[in-house]
Amino acid sequence: MKVVKFGGSSLASATQLEKVLNIVKADTDRKFVVVSAPGKRNAEDTKVTDALIKYYKHYVAEKDVTKDQDWIIQRYQDIADELQLDGRVMENIKATVLELATLPIKDNPFLYDTFLASGEDNNAKLIAQYFNENGLNAIYMHPKDAGITVTNEPSNAQIIPSSYDTIEKLSELDEVIVIPGFFGVTQDNHICTFSRGGSDITGSIVAAGVKADLYENFTDVDGIFSAHPGIVHNPNSIKELTYREMRELAYAGFTVLHDEALIPAYRGRIPLVIKNTNNPSHPGTRIVLTHSNTQQPVVGISADDGFSSINISKYLMNREIGFGRRVLQILEELNIGFEHMPTGIDDMSVVVRDRELTPIKEEEILRQLTHKMEVDKAEIERDLSILMVVGEHMKDQIGVTAKAAKALSDNDINIEMISQGSSEVSILFVIKTAQKNEAIRALYTTFFE
Known part of the structure; x- marks a missing residue:
């Protein structure tokens, strides 16, 4: 049983989503799919998350938010149109985006988190629908229903340990479960986001909760390199790292995976692999508890x-x-x-x-x-x-x-x-x-x- 997480660049367009569908279809062990909000389609494009931040700022400043709403809705609509999806999913997404501008501003410490989390949440709905219309028995599942219960710390949520018992029950379901990353729900029913690398954290939590055999983290690179490719020309790709080595590298600038995302998978003793959505046949980089064979002294x-x-x-x-x-x-x-x-x-x-x-x-x-x-x-x-x-x-x-x-x-x-x-x-x-x-x-x- 595998948990698969896809980053924003992997979900930026219909073309990318077709790759994601094929990856999930290629392995029936891929039971859980954790998704980010749509990323940039090109260098000049805007991430959905950045658009939601702008929407939030205009809303709390009591400015006209019509253009913000229209842009975000159209962003999802473009993907849905290219994929020729049933219109019902877009009706739901449109209503959700508009509803954000009805939430209370005063005495609402979770407002910012609620705005941002909608990027992942709406994308999960769209992707679950796409999977269903293309031969996968898939369901969308909100983090509340998945049992991802978190602390009352806006923008810095921590998973409550008892949540893992609820998450474990998801392994009994037959469908492919699509879960939005980046946020959980507090015991008081508030949306609360994780810190940096939030969708990676969700994937790690789900992998630990369902006791997955592997957590696959798909991004836009062929794994982790021995040095930054922007500094060293064509550096070696690392085949295998331990969690401790990854933690040290992440601390000092390796940004492929945020170090906080490693904690649940590490504690759950779940091996992790970084793979490329655009080159899924590449083995990527495995992150394990202990090396499987003798490695060179410096990785x-x-x-x-x-x-x-x-x-x-x-x-x-x-x-x-x-x-x-x-x-x-x-x-x-x-x-x-x-x-x-x-x-x-x-x-x-x-x-x-x-x-x-x-x-x-x-x-x-x-x-x-x-x-x-x-x-x-x-x-x-x-x-x-x-x-x-x-x-x-x-x-x-x-x-x-x-x-x-x-x-x-x-x-x-x-x-x-x-x-x-x-x-x-x-x-x-x-x-x-x-x-x-x-x-x-x-x-x-x-x-x-």
């Missing part, structure tokens, strides 16, 4: 921008009990999360994402460090990138860190900081953002060419 190299470092120096810092705790307490009181904290004897650096800092917060951090904690020196260093070398088998081979450091040195790339956890799944380098692409190419050449 991927990734990097992410937008980091700053709070650098602190104080003589005899290591003898001052509670020093590190007090530094982190300053950040906690300012609602700032930290990413990494490499230390020396008398030095400490706290790496944070740029978005966590504001000029006022920066000034307060430096003030408290200087006057309250009496450090000798405190400064904030900007324009940093995190560079990750990832592979679970690095721990089995001596000299990986040395090879990485030499590759950077040979290309005149200065390492600002270096860190490796006890699990040795990844080596983390902090470098200047201006040298990021050059660093990725240097490491790729060293480990893959």
Whole structure:
């Protein structure tokens, strides 16, 4: 039994939906189909989700929303016309889109989520109808009926664990079940969306709930590459990753699959495969709990921008009990999360994402460090990138860190900081953002060419 999720690019047009139909038909084990809202048909096009955001903003600003409604309805109508679908499904979609403009604005924290979720919800109705009219016994199922019950956290819903018992019962049904991704329903019957990568999260939840043998995540690429193809020309495609390796790569910039989407499938011990809707015969990239065979020590190299470092120096810092705790307490009181904290004897650096800092917060951090904690020196260093070398088998081979450091040195790339956890799944380098692409190419050449 397989759960299949299709992203927005896979569902953008009638041509793409024909590919989706053929993929589902090709394997009778594909019982559950989780869908996103229609994506862009071309570079100049607008995603349905973006159109819904615009619709929402105009509605809460009490502006005329007729053009927004017409555009969204016509977007679905174009697909329905190309597929020659029965008109009843479009009557339902049109009514749903118009109904959004009747919802209360005041004291309605779930209004934004309700607008956005309609993109996936309406697409699931259309796709279920298309499947039925083309030889598949399929039904549309709302997340409430599927048992996807979530917490009361708008735009950041979390699945309630007891939901899995209800979701498991879906495996008893005979039909192909089409479920809209991206959102669940609270116990108070409110629409509530997941965070980034929401449809991936829905697919992962359903796969874990029905105890699927495989979760197939279809997108527009042939799996995951060892490095960003926009930086490295024609990089290797990764055949197999562990969940831990994928988590490390996703953290540092690999955007094929958001790391939160991995959690339900990981906990449910469900293998996952990233595949290409436009090239379904390609094996893609499997994500598993443990490698099925011996792998090379490094599976991927990734990097992410937008980091700053709070650098602190104080003589005899290591003898001052509670020093590190007090530094982190300053950040906690300012609602700032930290990413990494490499230390020396008398030095400490706290790496944070740029978005966590504001000029006022920066000034307060430096003030408290200087006057309250009496450090000798405190400064904030900007324009940093995190560079990750990832592979679970690095721990089995001596000299990986040395090879990485030499590759950077040979290309005149200065390492600002270096860190490796006890699990040795990844080596983390902090470098200047201006040298990021050059660093990725240097490491790729060293480990893959």
